[in-house]
Amino acid sequence: MLLESPTVPETSSRWHDLAARVLAGESATGDEALAILQSADDDLLDLVAAAARLRRRYFGQTVQLYFLMNAKSGLCAEDCGYCSQSKESDAEIPTYNFLSAPRLLEGARRAAEQRAKTYCIVISGRAPTDRELRLVTDLVPQIKQQFGLNICACLGLLDADQARLLKECGVDKVNHNLNTSARFYPEICSTHTHADRLETLRNVRNAGLQICSGGIIGMGETLVDRVQMALELRELRAESIPLNFLINIEGAPIGHKDELTPRDCLRALCMMRFVNPASELRIAGGREQHLGALQPLGLHVANSIFIGDYLTTKGQAAAEDYRMIRELGFTVTVADGQPVDLPDPAPRAAEFGIVDRPAQGV
Numbered sequence: 001m002l003l004e005s006p007t008v009p010e011t012s013s014r015w016h017d018l019a020a021r022v023l024a025g026e027s028a029t030g031d032e033a034l035a036i037l038q039s040a041d042d043d044l045l046d047l048v049a050a051a052a053r054l055r056r057r058y059f060g061q062t063v064q065l066y067f068l069m070n071a072k073s074g075l076c077a078e079d080c081g082y083c084s085q086s087k088e089s090d091a092e093i094p095t096y097n098f099l100s101a102p103r104l105l106e107g108a109r110r111a112a113e114q115r116a117k118t119y120c121i122v123i124s125g126r127a128p129t130d131r132e133l134r135l136v137t138d139l140v141p142q143i144k145q146q147f148g149l150n151i152c153a154c155l156g157l158l159d160a161d162q163a164r165l166l167k168e169c170g171v172d173k174v175n176h177n178l179n180t181s182a183r184f185y186p187e188i189c190s191t192h193t194h195a196d197r198l199e200t201l202r203n204v205r206n207a208g209l210q211i212c213s214g215g216i217i218g219m220g221e222t223l224v225d226r227v228q229m230a231l232e233l234r235e236l237r238a239e240s241i242p243l244n245f246l247i248n249i250e251g252a253p254i255g256h257k258d259e260l261t262p263r264d265c266l267r268a269l270c271m272m273r274f275v276n277p278a279s280e281l282r283i284a285g286g287r288e289q290h291l292g293a294l295q296p297l298g299l300h301v302a303n304s305i306f307i308g309d310y311l312t313t314k315g316q317a318a319a320e321d322y323r324m325i326r327e328l329g330f331t332v333t334v335a336d337g338q339p340v341d342l343p344d345p346a347p348r349a350a351e352f353g354i355v356d357r358p359a360q361g362v
Contacts, residue, residue, distance in 0.1 A: 015036075015039075015043070015046050015047045015049075015050035015051075016046070016049075016050045016053075018032060018050065018274065019050040019051070019053045019054060019274075022054060022274060022277050023053065023054065023057055023277075027234070027275075028274040028275050030227050030228075030231055032274070033227040033230060033231070033271050033274065033275050034223060034224065034227050036267055036270055036271040036274060037223045037226060037227065037267050037268065037271055038223065039267060041263055044263055044266060044267070047266075047267065047270050048266060048270060048297055048300055048301060049300075050270075051269070051270040051273045051274060051300070051301045052300040052301060054273050054274065054277040055273060055281075055300065055301055055302070055303055057277070058277060058278045058303075059280070059303040061329060061330050061331055062303065062330065062331050062332070062333045062339070063299065063303055063304065063305070063325050063330045063331070063332050063333075064117040064118070064280065064282075064303060064304040064332070064333060065114065065115055065116045065117055065118075065304070065305065065306070065307040065321075065332060066116060066117065066118045066120055066152070066282065066304060066305070066306045066307065067107070067110065067111030067114060067116035067118070067119055067120065067306070067307055067308055068120045068122060068306055068308065068309070069099075069104060069107040069108075069111075069119065069120060069121055069122065070122055070124075071098055071099050071104060071121050071122060071123050072096065072097055072098045072099070072122075072123035072124050072125065072132070073094050073095055073096050073124060075095055075096075075097065075124060075125070076124040076125050076126070077125070077126060077191070078125070078126050078189065078191045078192065079189060079190055079191045080179075080188060080189045080191075081187075081188045081189065081219070081254040082179070082188055082216055082219055082246060082254050098123065098131075098132055098135055101135070101138075101139055101142075104121065104139055104143075105139070105142065105143065105146070107119070108143045108146070108147045108149060109146075109147065110308075111147070111149055112147040112148070112149060114307045114308065114318055115307070115332050115334065115340050115342060116149065116307055116334070117149070117150055117333065117334045117335050118149065118150040118151070118152050118172070118173075118335070119143060119147075119149040119150070119151055119152070120152045120153075120154060120175065121136060121139075121151065121152070121153050121154065121155075122154040122155075122175075123154070123155055123156065125156050126156050126157055126191070126192065127155070127156040127157040127158065127162075128155040128156060128158075128162065132155070133155070133162055133165060133166075136153060136155065136166070136169070136171075137165055137166065137168075137169035138169075140153075140166075140169045140170045140171055141169060141170050144170050148334075148335055148336070149335055150172045150173070150335045151170065151171045151172050151173075152171070152172065152173045152174065152175050152212055152240075153166055153171045153173075153174050153175070154174070154175035154176065154212075155174075156176075156200075157176075157192065157196055157197075157199075157200050158174065158176070158200045158203050158204065159203060160203045160206065160207070162203075163200075163203040163204050163206070163207035163209060164207045166207070166209065167207045167208050167209050171209060172209070172210060173204075173209055173210035173211065173212045173239065173240060174200075174204045174209050174210075174211065174212060175212040175213065175240075175242070176197060176200045176201055176204065176211075176212075176213055177197075177213050177214050177215055177216070177242070177244075178194070178197055178198075178201075178213055178214070178215050178229055178232060178233065179197075179215045179216055179229075180215055180216065180219065180221050180225055180226075180229055181194075181221065181224075181225040181226075181228035181229050181232070182194040182195075182228070182232075183225060183228065184219075184220075184221045184222070184225045187219075187220065187221075188219055188254065198236075201213060201236055205236070205237075210239040210240065211236055211237070211238045211239055211240070212238065212239070212240040212241075212242065213233060213236065213238045213240075213241065214233070214238075214240075214241040214242035214243050214244065214282070214284065215229045215233075215243065215244065216244040216245070216246050216285075217243070217244070217245055217246065217260065217264075217265075217268050218245055218246035218260045218286075218290075219246050219254055220254070226268060226271070227271065227275075230271060230272050230275040230276065231275060233272075233275075233276055233279070234275050234276050238276065238279055239279060239280060240279065240280040240282065240304070241272060241276055241279045241280065241281050241282065242282040242284035242285075243268060243269060243272055243281065243282065243283065243284055243302070244284040244285040244286055245260055245265055245284075245285065245286030245287065245289070245290040245291075246260075246286060247285060247286045247289060260290050262290060262291050262292055262293070262294040263294075265287075265290050265291050265294075265298070266291070266294060266297055266298060266301070269281065269283065269298055269301045269302055270301055273301050273302070280303060280304050281301070281302040281303060281304065282302060282303075282304035282305060282306070283295070283298050283299070283302045283304070283305050284305075284306060285306075287305065287316075288315065288316045295324060296324055296327070296328055299324070299325070299328055299330065300328075305321060307321055318343075319343070322342040322343060325342065326342060
């Protein structure tokens, strides 16, 4: 006897219907994006499955790894409330001026060894000095020649000439995060504006560089602010979107304003994927703390992560990331689009203190 086919719940059909419309070329609306963020926990797996359809269309089963190098730490005169390097921060972090060329080349070597597609050179401060810009433009050709990495530069506010110089030396993309909506931006920074950030991104685009821009959730913004940021990133046609989850760093001006749950973080990733279906979506800072055991579900929606540490906080061990990617059945690809083998992780038994013992006779 055949069982009657179960009825598909209306909420499940809703997200898959939306995915089908986005795959057909429609754009998710602001109201639909807000509905994703407001959806019930009971809908979460259906929502992830629907978002995963978009991920597979544009990125298949591939994952891209980014390696971040904090080339200049602290010593910043900006007052960004979320940042441990801000002038308002009392966080105990390393402070140093621009690293030497050998140190940055060593970082590039590590990035290549860890199967990164992109090497991210980041400096603190409002904008690069002439000397700092020259150091970057001199170094980028060497990195690309020796290691074949894509380069993403995160140097602060850029004018048109600075963006052009970065393009000419071989930088592939520039990271400059919107961080949040225009409405909420004055709540997190007063030393520069949301409009200043948009001008930098326009200069980046006009120079022929790809845009890497995302934001941070958990700073006290509303769900509507998160949607507005996603819509603005779509208008900018950002090729790469890192989504960060605020880390409570002792001494930083902003602690946790929102108690993010892992489900909130997954909903935010799904919303960003529906609004920006073809963009490389990266699970960035705070993934270990806020997604926790749900990180693998996040990679069914996003297609990129940082490997190693962040600017002033530690990341998950690379071996754990490799294991997660392998167990999901995903493949890591590098700058030329070719798949690469991942290092073998340590045996689980050894990690948990389990060792082989000879059988005991009876």
